[in-house]
Amino acid sequence: MRASGGILSGLLLLLTACTGSHPPFRVMTSQYKVHYGDTLESIAWRYGLNYQEVAAWNRLKPPYHLVPGQRIALNPPVGYKPPRAPAVRRANKRTSRRPQPVVIRSPVKKIPVAPPKTVVAPPVPPASPETWLWPIKGKVVRHFSPGDRGIDILGQFGGPVVAVAQGKVVYSGDALKGYGQLIIIKHSDALLSAYAHNRLRLVTQGMLVNRGQKIAEIGRAQNGQPLLHFEIREGGMPVNPLNFLPH
16 A cells, blocks of 8 residues: 655645545655644544554654644654564563471361352443444435445434544544544544534534533535534544444
């Protein structure tokens, strides 16, 4: 997917609208110049990258503070190697050669004890997908596919848009072409959700939101339909939102 540094340095990413509600990924440039309102997560989202990898390439540490005019590398530097997971230290099987003192204990009279009662552990609740909410009430009119990185849900203009799960707002703005008024929420180090084509954004960058909290109002897509374009990224890659939303 990536070309050499010499070729990439002369290329620009073309984010142009398509017939769907979001633009396709295109060839990327080697660097991005930070503008006011940009966040590391929104830059990674724009280029289809994992924000943690971008942070590592640029030696950025949380909370990833960026300043306008800063240059962000969008490719790993020459010779870059992903950090390895810390090795597990094995216990030393060798015993000490120093003799241990001998302790003489008096015999203890055994007292019969009733056998312990068997305790049945309660069932473990299902994993996170069942705990997520639909961002709006409506019909899915466009499904996830190789050419569509999310789903379109038809709704009522001005209706509520809610957070599908608790998390932190890492972007709230309109700088990403093809998304309109956009909100991105980070739910974990790997999972992010995005809510596009809002009429009104009710949260700002850095805010913590609860599951089911109203974060925006439904707006209109480029075709004039009142709908929400909804995406989920896992490790920087688009995944089918219907695998996370309750059925």
